[in-house]
Amino acid sequence: MLNPSLRDPAPIFAALGDRTRLALLDKLGDGQARSIAALSSDTALTRQAITKHLHVLQDAGLVASLRVGRESRFAARREALDEARAYLDGVSRQWDDTLGRLKAFVEDGPTG
Amino acid sequence: MLNPSLRDPAPIFAALGDRTRLALLDKLGDGQARSIAALSSDTALTRQAITKHLHVLQDAGLVASLRVGRESRFAARREALDEARAYLDGVSRQWDDTLGRLKAFVEDGPTG
DNA sequence: GAAAAAGGCAACCATTTAGCTGCCTAATTT
DNA sequence: AAATTAGGCAGCTAAATGGTTGCCTTTTTC
Numbered sequence: 001m002l003n004p005s006l007r008d009p010a011p012i013f014a015a016l017g018d019r020t021r022l023a024l025l026d027k028l029g030d031g032q033a034r035s036i037a038a039l040s041s042d043t044a045l046t047r048q049a050i051t052k053h054l055h056v057l058q059d060a061g062l063v064a065s066l067r068v069g070r071e072s073r074f075a076a077r078r079e080a081l082d083e084a085r086a087y088l089d090g091v092s093r094q095w096d097d098t099l100g101r102l103k104a105f106v107e108d109g110p111t112g
Numbered sequence: 113m114l115n116p117s118l119r120d121p122a123p124i125f126a127a128l129g130d131r132t133r134l135a136l137l138d139k140l141g142d143g144q145a146r147s148i149a150a151l152s153s154d155t156a157l158t159r160q161a162i163t164k165h166l167h168v169l170q171d172a173g174l175v176a177s178l179r180v181g182r183e184s185r186f187a188a189r190r191e192a193l194d195e196a197r198a199y200l201d202g203v204s205r206q207w208d209d210t211l212g213r214l215k216a217f218v219e220d221g222p223t224g
Numbered sequence: 225g226a227a228a229a230a231g232g233c234a235a236c237c238a239t240t241t242a243g244c245t246g247c248c249t250a251a252t253t254t
Numbered sequence: 255a256a257a258t259t260a261g262g263c264a265g266c267t268a269a270a271t272g273g274t275t276g277c278c279t280t281t282t283t284c
Contacts, residue, residue, distance in 0.1 A: 010129050013129035014126065017123070017125035030210055031207070036261065037259080045242090048263095049242070051261075070261070072260080081207070085204060091137065092190075095143070095190060098141070098143025130271095148230075149229080149230060157272090158275085160231090163231075165272085179231095182230045182231070182280060
């Protein structure tokens, strides 16, 4: 098995697998915590749709939220992102060792 | 906007967002091309389920297939993986610059 | 040439997902 | 205290997802 890491990275990738959510992470990328209203303005989607996406990101650990007065502020979290990166780096490292055979697949047809 | 890369990385992440598919990529990680039958053995799932997953991976560019005689051989592809890695690295680099503010969010509450 | 192995195709089902609307509560603002 | 703003909660719908079974074609093998 490749990555014997403790958590299953699939939910993190699943959370990243949506344009709207990637855009939200992009907005939060400056480190500012933002309210749902702030994150919903300048989108075509409704506040509730954005709220759902934020919860998906939060369940995956990619953002954290904090209630402040009447608003809920969301901010990006490094940890889950780093898990995803570490996983992909592990896969990439494994594939590095076998590039020759992959090349052979393309040029000469599969050998396995 | 963060990554002005040509393709939308969301479909790649979506393809990675499933345990079964990550396991398939893991199996293909040694560079050997494998038939659907080979990839379906030792799974609890049916051949057809595995076939569907392989097509999801193929649509995302993470694997390539080649018909050889009566079998379809699948092999891992670097390109899509590298796109995903490059995207996450870009996000990570952006977040690096703002770690101080993220820290402040955790310790002192959000400031935005 | 018959049997077995590999796999494509289609239909079906249950669950999840992505979005909406409507309504209610809780803070702020005026 | 009334109006506004932020957002939670519930219910609904359409489409996508993950899985199944059944059947057919093609290629090997015996």
